[in-house]
Amino acid sequence: MTLSFFDQFMSPVFMGIPLMALALTLPWILFPIPTARWLNNRLLTLQGWFINRFTQQLLLPLNVGGHKWATILTSLMLFLITLNMLGLLPYTFTPTTQLSLNMGLAVPLWLATVIIGMRNQPTAALGHLLPEGTPVPLIPVLIIIETISLFIRPLALGVRLTANLTAGHLLIQLIATAAFVLLPIMPTVAILTSVVLFLLTLLEVAVAMIQAYVFVLLMSLYLQENV
Amino acid sequence: MLSRLVFVSANALKSSGPIGAGLVQVSHLHTSPQSLVPVPPLPEKGGKVRHGIIPDEIFQTLYPKTGVTGPYMLGTGLLLYMLSKEIYVINHETFAAASIGAVIIYGVKTFGPSVAEFADKLNEEKVAKAQEVKDLAMASLALAVENEKKEQWRVDGRQMLFAAKKNNVAMLLETNRRERQHMVHNEVKKRLDYQLALQNLHRRMEQEHMVNWVEKNVINSITPQQEKESIAKCITDLKALAKATQAKATA
Numbered sequence: 001m002t003l004s005f006f007d008q009f010m011s012p013v014f015m016g017i018p019l020m021a022l023a024l025t026l027p028w029i030l031f032p033i034p035t036a037r038w039l040n041n042r043l044l045t046l047q048g049w050f051i052n053r054f055t056q057q058l059l060l061p062l063n064v065g066g067h068k069w070a071t072i073l074t075s076l077m078l079f080l081i082t083l084n085m086l087g088l089l090p091y092t093f094t095p096t097t098q099l100s101l102n103m104g105l106a107v108p109l110w111l112a113t114v115i116i117g118m119r120n121q122p123t124a125a126l127g128h129l130l131p132e133g134t135p136v137p138l139i140p141v142l143i144i145i146e147t148i149s150l151f152i153r154p155l156a157l158g159v160r161l162t163a164n165l166t167a168g169h170l171l172i173q174l175i176a177t178a179a180f181v182l183l184p185i186m187p188t189v190a191i192l193t194s195v196v197l198f199l200l201t202l203l204e205v206a207v208a209m210i211q212a213y214v215f216v217l218l219m220s221l222y223l224q225e226n227v
Numbered sequence: 228m229l230s231r232l233v234f235v236s237a238n239a240l241k242s243s244g245p246i247g248a249g250l251v252q253v254s255h256l257h258t259s260p261q262s263l264v265p266v267p268p269l270p271e272k273g274g275k276v277r278h279g280i281i282p283d284e285i286f287q288t289l290y291p292k293t294g295v296t297g298p299y300m301l302g303t304g305l306l307l308y309m310l311s312k313e314i315y316v317i318n319h320e321t322f323a324a325a326s327i328g329a330v331i332i333y334g335v336k337t338f339g340p341s342v343a344e345f346a347d348k349l350n351e352e353k354v355a356k357a358q359e360v361k362d363l364a365m366a367s368l369a370l371a372v373e374n375e376k377k378e379q380w381r382v383d384g385r386q387m388l389f390a391a392k393k394n395n396v397a398m399l400l401e402t403n404r405r406e407r408q409h410m411v412h413n414e415v416k417k418r419l420d421y422q423l424a425l426q427n428l429h430r431r432m433e434q435e436h437m438v439n440w441v442e443k444n445v446i447n448s449i450t451p452q453q454e455k456e457s458i459a460k461c462i463t464d465l466k467a468l469a470k471a472t473q474a475k476a477t478a
Binding site for chain 2: 036037038039040041042043045046049088089090091172173176177179180194197198200201202205
């Protein structure tokens with residue numbers, strides 16, 4: 001089966017049945033469910049430790065009203081990090097490379113924070129549109145700029161994640177292709193290219209984790225402003 | 228490993244997925260007399276694997292028929308079959324797979340032991356905290372038992388203390404009684420001595436008075452005539468006596 005570079009980004013379909021739902025739900029099998037035991041195996045202990053630490057760190061700057069978002073933010077983080085990391089395996093489909101998925105995650109959550117802000121504290125929420133200490137003549141322009149910045153946020157969140165992951169995967173494909181093609185012709189250069197590929201893969205692992213974290217962090221930031 | 232994954236996930240889904248639980252457990256609520264507690268202990272180590280991912284069971288199953296090299300021959304054969312028949316085509320993804328495989332193996336080899344140690348430490352800290360509570364409770368209870376024993380010993384000693392105190396008080400009372408008795412004795416003796424002395428005095432005075440009276444009467448009764456006669460008699464007696472003694476002396 002010959003692959004083109006963009007086959008990996010096509011939403012998987014098997015005999016006409018879209019497999020997107022499976023691609024989104026099956027990764028959850030990798031997370032063991034907490035048992036009724038007091039002491040667990042290493043995987044469950046580490047999972048529990050990670051979830052507790054992450055939630056604690058994420059909720060530090062939020063006030064009590066924002067703590068309602070703990071479940072959704074932590075589960076979002078686990079979801080994104082798992083999808084990103086699993087996508088680095090060969091022949092896998094990464095759902096987070098699809099702009100539709102990322103926008104589907106970003107827009108509702110962002111809109112929820114804005115509506116919460118407008119409903120509970122409209123003055124403060126609108127006050128964010130004018131940074132402190134601006135010179136008086138700049139106020140009208142700045143309000144327009146800040147409004148645009150506010151509405152760009154969901155776009156930025158979704159596109160950031162999509163672009164990072166898509167670019168990373170494409171790069172991996174391209175450099176792997178280069179190494180593959182060069183192997184019979186110039187083996188030394190192929191080996192150098194493989195080294196570059198190795199380093200790039202390391203970078204991609206980091207990017208996968210960081211992008212997931214950045215998504216969740218920015219969401220918590222927007223929540224902080226508005227809750 | 229994937230077979231094990233399927234096993235574990237099926238178990239997990241059956242035991243705690245919402246629909247699975249509803250289907251399986253509704254019929255099992257409080258029906259068997261078997262108790263779910265205490266939970267049987269977890270095995271100490273996970274399933275044995277060779278080369279990181281291949282379960283040891285495959286090697287054990289194939290050993291009787293194909294010996295030690297059996298599974299390796301199987302693996303090599305499968306790989307070569309897939310490559311030669313172009314079931315698996317080597318393409319750029321193979322390189323990507325090799326690269327990510329290298330990253331994963333490097334990660335597991337370098338960070339595996341420390342992560343495992345960290346997980347074990349988390350569990351050990353949990354156990355240590357509970358153990359500390361248990362030890363503290365036991366120590367405080369042992370101390371309480373000791374204190375109780377001491378208190379019981381003290382209570383026994385208290386009887387002795389009471390007896391000693393009673394003794395003290397009794398002695399004080401006795402001393403007091405004896406003192407008072409002594410005092411009473413003295414006072415009564417004094418009174419009686421006084422009466423005695425008084426009586427003696429009376430008697431003496433009576434005696435003296437009577438002697439004086441008798442003497443006075445005798446002296447008064449002696450007439451002068453009698454006085455002269457008695458004196459003359461005394462002189463003659465004396466002369467006679469003198470003569471007698473003189474005679475005795477010269478004799």
